[in-house]
Amino acid sequence: MKATRRALLATPLAAPALAQAPWPNRTIRFIVPFAPGGPVEIPARFIAEQLAPILGQAVIVEARPGAGGALGIQAVVQANDPHTLLVTTSAVAVLPALVRDPGFDPLRDLTPITLVTDGAMVILARPDTAIRDLDDLLAQARAAPGRISYGSSGAGSTTHLGGALLCSMAGIELLHVPYRGAAQAVNALYAGDTALMVTGLGEAMPHLREGRLRALAVTSAARVPLLPAVPAAAERVPGYAITIWYAMLGPRGTPPEVVARIAAAVAPLRDGSALAARMAAAGIELLLDGPGPLAARLAREVPRWKQVAAAAGIRAE
Structure with missing residues (x-):
């Protein structure tokens, strides 16, 4: 009887010791x-x-x-x-x-x-289009609301919202075309299915180094060291900034x-x-x-x- 009583009394005391096992104690x-x-x-x-x-x-x-x-x-x-x-x-x-x-x-x-x-995104166009820079984009979008399309890596992605935020803050309307990933969005841009795309700087750099695409603006609050000649969109749309983190x-x-x-x-x-x-x-x-x-x-x-x-x-x- 005494042994049983000692066991019962000991049980509540063991649980907190297990709960307080040092972290980490497994994978x-x-x-x-x-x-x-x-x-x-x-x-x-x-x-x-x-x-x-x-x-x-x-x-x-x-x-x-x-x-x-x-x-x-x-x-x-x-x-x-x-x-x-x-x-x-x-x-x-x-x-x-x-x-x-x-x-x-x-x-x-x-x-x-x-x-x-934390990394900037970049707004891209083909070198052979009439949209040469961000000023061109804003002017043409205001002249033809909803006619200029941009691709993203998916509906609701940060690349989608980068374009949506630009539209909201700049007072323009762009046509969003979602794709299943950045690779498909790039292919669509090359094929002429879209006029622009928004993607992460890391994904964009190989295409920019080869001269196959043109950077219109980066989406960070300031210019980035890898593309010092490319303006931040905030230089034309004050307060605009969005990054992928x-x-x-x-x-x-x-x-x-x-x-x-x-x-x-x-x-x-x-x-x-x-x-x-x-x-x-x-x-x-x-x-x-x-x-x-x-x-x-x-x-x-x-x-x-x-x-x-x-x-x-x-x-x-």
């Missing part, structure tokens, strides 16, 4: 909510390789595509485990503007860990000490790493600046994209 998963081989996998895999020896656990990258990124984000939210983390694009801030119920609230259900990268987040309730440990472990990669060099060659800034800037960006951009979608007539599905 860490980075969920990338897009198809395998996409650009966000590059920093995700590099960071995973760097973190594994520091944390003393395997770190694996798992693609979980579907619903424009919503399925992978939902998987992290539902796991509710700081061993399952999200490495995603700015889609995490955009989806609530495009999907009536994406299955998550980025401001409520996710814990910011760090911004990973990647970020790492945990589920709601991720302990602050876990966030701090990851952020401190990845911060040294900013300077002199192979990842920093690879990103710089594509015109992309490697940030890794901790949870504060990411939390601030989400707080700005979640409501902003709802406003842009409403102004562009993009309805939540």
